[in-house]
Amino acid sequence: MMYWPSRCVGCGACAEACPEGAIRMEAGRPVVARELCVVEADGSACIEVCPAEARTLVGRTVSVADVMAEVLRDRAFYDQSGGGVTFTGGEPLAQPDFLCALLRECRRFDVHSAVDTSGIADAWAVEAIAHLVDLWLFDVKIVDPARHMVLVGCSNQPVLDNLRLLAGRGCQIRVRVPVVPGINDSPSDLRDLARLLTSLPGGGLRRVDLLPYHESGIEKYARLGREYMLEGVGQANAEYVESIAGELRRMGLDVRTGGGW
């Protein structure tokens, strides 16, 4: 559940409504004892009573038909621009069957589809949908396995395997690298990246998108009451990212910055 301080009118309705007594008002603002809070999938009392939509449930249960209805609303625009839908997350491959059903529907309605993935997924899940995806937006955070283990908390073996798998099948792939200053952009990180991409099956990939690290997640973590672990890293400004891009270009890659098309 997210709490939006800017929307809150401080009326106290949520504190009155909470059956667990998890909310108390302090100086006209609700404070939640997260350990007492029980979020119901179909909405909680505090969300219901809030007149200002200051509490929102992130995520909801939807059917394939629901998602497609939303996707098809903008169909006139896709027809004009050649655009389409991007499944992103979270991690869309965390729900492989649902994703597969959606992709099948996209094919049926002739809507271009892109899947934005961390690559951390079972090979069979990737295999299952590879023929239905028009474009992969594939994150490579860091190539060095040990550093990946430390920074991301898991092995990057599946990432590399899946990337090779897709490249070998001739899929459309756009590799995207979040540039976090001082974390994943050392000269050796860049060399590893270039080596990985150029050695991929099917002749190697040259195109890579650099996504400058930004801090808009900080507020989101705060709204969710979660700890933010990159505090103090600092945003990657355009100049900095351009310098990284320059280095990668010298290694023979076709680099775009900012994630645009």
Added chain:
Amino acid sequence: MNSRVSQLRHESLEAAPCISSERAELITQFVAGDRTASPVLRRARAFRRLMEKKTIYIGKGELIVGERGPAPKAVPTYPELCCHSLDDLELLHSREKIPFACPPDVRKVYEERIIPFWRGRSMRDLIFDEMTDEWKAAYEAGIFTEFMEQRAPGHTVADDKIYRKGFGHLRQEIAASLARLDYSSDPKAQAKSEQLRAMDICAEAICIFARRHAELAREMAVQAAQDGDLARAAELGRIAEVCSWVPENPPRDFWEALQAYWFVHLGVITELNTWDSFNPGRLDQHLYPFYKQGLACGTLTEESARELLQCFWIKFNNQPAPPKVGVTAAESGTYTDFANINCGGMTPDGQDGVNDVTYLVLDVIDEMRLLQPSSNIQLSAKNPDRFLKRALRVVRKGWGQPSIFNADTVVQEMLRVGKSLEDARAGGTSGCVETGAFGKEAYILSGYFNLPKILELALHDGKDPRTGRQLGPTTGRPGGFSSFDELMGAFRQQLHHFIEIKVRGNNVIEQLYARYMPAPFLSLLVDDCIARGLDYHDGGARYNTTYIQGVGIGTITDSLSAIKRHVFDGRQIGMGDLLAALDANFAGHERLRARLRDDTPRYGNDDDDADSIMKSVFHAFFGEVDGRPNTKGGRYCIDMLPTTCHVYFGSVTQATPDGRLAGEPVSEGISPVQGADRRGPTAVLCSAAKMDHALTGGTLLNMKFTPRLLEGEDGIANLAHLVRTYFKLGGHHVQFNVVNARTLLDAQAHPENHRDLIVRVAGYSDYFCDLSRALQDEIIARTEHESF
């Protein structure tokens, strides 16, 4: 731009608008001493007097010549239409925004001669004398406004005839029409004869006016030669040659074409203070033959054509809108006079109308960055993307020009009301967004209509809660409505009542203009006034349309949607509680207000529930207005545009059920309520496209983007897709503001640093710092889209 243009532009920007009493004096003197019985002949002779006597001005370095006043930005007045009081003149002189300097000698003339002569005799006096008490009560309550109380109906645009025919030719047509009159079987023959003779006098008068410029240019050429400035002497010689040829004869080259139009323009805006001034319409298509021929024979280059166009542009900027009187003078905040140049679109035979001059015009718009003239592109599916993208690169710079129209929908709108395909394709849009058959139609905006106020009356049994006055019929106490449909029924009854009052008033005013204030010069320019022997104000035009402009569709939709959801469907809020909260302006009802605002399906989110309410309000308004006959043999249509009236209408409307507070602006054009659209620009466009635009004579949609979103070629391509898609869905018009809310807030705080900041208001652009605070706030509040 070259140094000549740069200097002229600088002078135009620096010139301080002031009031000139010359026209008022000439008119007053003429009318006082004239004994002509026929109103139209009297008007024609008055026009000739103006053309013969008014000061002629040719500025240093100018190539296109002629001013409406005695000098750039010296604005004449029109006391025969509405006469400024001394208080008005003081207010115009001293107000902080949009001032007009009014020197003591002007005030003296007004006090001694103009005011005593015109008091009680102007059109404005005549109109208010003839309006019913009911009309006045509705007008004062802010249910509708009245366009014709201070300015004359114009609302028309030139076609290509002045480039094909000189006024000499028009005089031959008049003679032929006179010769055809059949006095024994046509009871109107005498009236037609007077009209045609009046038009002939006006045709002669405009040629006299041009020749006076030729004479002055010749004198100045001699002087320049004596001073040793041989280059300027040659230019002045050329100006003299041009002005002695056009507009009496058809123009022979690019320069003459522009000068011919400019004399015509001055004629129209000197005869009367016509709404939307006047406008050359499809300038690129009109000029293209001259451009091509000039390049072919080597008398013109792209550069010289550009320079002439730029000189032409500056002439428009030298003519601020004539200042108003009374309350309107206090409120009206713009120098813009709504000349709105079209380019692109289709040719009359249905082909892609974009040509080399189109791109030249877009370059000129880009480079000149002037408030006036306004400019727009007519975008047909047949036009190349190169054209749209070139225009969007200008749009991206963020000062609101050009606006973008769907040429294919515009044609459909005209075909629906019976115009010929060829006339429709040669037409376009003028003023803010109004559709018209150029050179063939009088399409008169008669007033804005406050839709949310009508709902307010339906919720108060016909009583205006602001004044406690019973304005409308009693349509039932709202507590007694057992369904949403009953509420809609009450709304329809109120709507019917006030549209009837408005139309009745319009019928009277149209006839007053036809009888007492004909426009024989303007009639020369609009087919088929000469052939019919009828005035522009009296049904002489081939097509005659009267518009009523609906305002606040977003506010009323969201208000009805809130009532439907919370009072009738959910039954969580009682009607009595809702009305009590509205009467209290939500004081003590903050929770209720938040619920109404945030937990209601709202227009602009592609939400079918909300959008279907929008459609039913739209169809109620359309059904009430469309197709009613006007006094000129034409018909009524609707427009959905506000100019700045949504601010005024908001000021007279109490809190609304969508959570809007009393006095805040209502929504503008067909844009969603400020901040109500939360699902991005594609959802806004999908919602807006659910309105059947082809049933209107124009709709206005504003969107605001942050500059970052439109960066690079991707930004242009994305914006082009957005426009093309909206138009494919049938949208009529869209315009963009490309500026950060942060910049605007800074401009409010430090206007001195942002004097040159131009923003799109509604159908026109204006200096942000010149806008009223309320309008500034409203523009800032419009949702700023950060992603597509």
